[in-house]
Amino acid sequence: MRQYYQRLTDRVPRGLYRSRSGMLLGVCKGLARYFDFSLTWVRVITVVAFIFTGFWPVGVLYLLAALVMRREPEPLPAGGAEQFMSPGRLKRTYHNLEKRLRNLEDAVTRREFDWETRHNL
Numbered sequence: 001m002r003q004y005y006q007r008l009t010d011r012v013p014r015g016l017y018r019s020r021s022g023m024l025l026g027v028c029k030g031l032a033r034y035f036d037f038s039l040t041w042v043r044v045i046t047v048v049a050f051i052f053t054g055f056w057p058v059g060v061l062y063l064l065a066a067l068v069m070r071r072e073p074e075p076l077p078a079g080g081a082e083q084f085m086s087p088g089r090l091k092r093t094y095h096n097l098e099k100r101l102r103n104l105e106d107a108v109t110r111r112e113f114d115w116e117t118r119h120n121l
Contacts, residue, residue, distance in 0.1 A: 017072040025066040 019029035028046055032039040050058040085093070 016069060018066060018069045020072045025062075026072070027062055027065045027069065030069060030072065031065075 016034045017030050019026035019033065022029040023043075028042045029039055031037070032042040046058065046062070050062075
């Protein structure tokens with residue numbers, strides 16, 4: 001059971017994000033997840049504050065939060081992070097491997113390598 005919970009918590013992004021499945025820009029759902037509050041109560045408090053204070057404080061702050069907060073990252077595939085690589089990371093990995101292979105080929109094909117292997121036997 002503990003391993004299942006650990007895998008489940010590894011997939012949940014940490015930090016303050018706007019939810020991708022929120023009703024209006026995902027700000028309330030992101031705040032509720034971050035602070036571990038009930039989503040219903042966060043929405044009720046937001047609507048009540050909006051009604052009593054008007055658009056200026058709550059509406060502007062809500063829109064500002066929507067602009068400042070990053071969107072929640074895409075969920076990982078079912079296989080986990082091991083099977084998923086972004087295109088940028090895949091490209092860097094390919095270039096690093098290619099660079100290492102070139103260095104290895106240069107070391108093996110140079111004249112000194114043949115000389116060193118003959119005299120080290």
